[in-house]
Amino acid sequence: MPDIFYIEDDLDYIDIVESALTQVDQQTSLKSIDDGIIALQTLQQLADDKSLPRLVLLDWNLNGVSGLDILRKIRESQTLKQVPVVVFSTSDNPRDIHSSIEFGANAYVTKPLGYLNIISCLTSIHHFWLKTAAVVN
Template identity: 55%
Template sequence: MGAPDILYVEDNEDFIDVVERAMGQIDGNTTIHTIEDGALALTTLEKLIENRVKPRLIIIDLNLPGLSGLDLLRKIKETPALRYVPAVMFSTSDNPKDVRTSLEFGANAYVTKPMGYNNLVKCLSSMHDFWLKTTAPLI
């Protein structure tokens, strides 16, 4: 099992479709794998580690079924093999408490989901350029 460039954990199927379309528009070579449940994401990450691979970026929605985004983030950052994989919280919430808690749990960034497709493309393009191009040699 090879690792995707981006592991995206999101439970909204419509938003998943839009993000996948936008990422394809940004860079058709970037692989993105989506998982709709926090517990399943953790299981998937454990399997990747067993195969000695890991994603280059993990994007996590705050509110997930099974295992919340914050709990998933905490488990990722407690796992030595994943500790340095960038994890970005990507949520509709702009509540300062959610931002602060995410950063305290080890998020590398907290991004509020933008309104509108063009704004989403700009947002994802910025994440892609920063986390997959600029910092790629550091990970």
């Protein structure tokens, strides 16, 4: 069971996040998937195996299946709907932010520029969602 399930279609950004997360906490496991359809299938398999991630980190602007579509599927699933979803996107468009919250995202975070800022952002996400927030799984 991964602590964080990361859905992101930019392979370079996956590498950056994986590296940055090791700076935040080497014990936190991260599973990254770069394809929305495979991500949904993998999430369902994790749900079937009763090994849900503690957090889904979801890019909003994906190729093929959109972040909105993935969020909708997560929230429609009896087993997945309880997993917190943080949208992690380059977009700071108010419509994207509003739509993500309207359809059940727990938070929306705009991807920061620069490696140190990414570490700082992931530190905040990690601290809140994996250390502080009371989440039922």
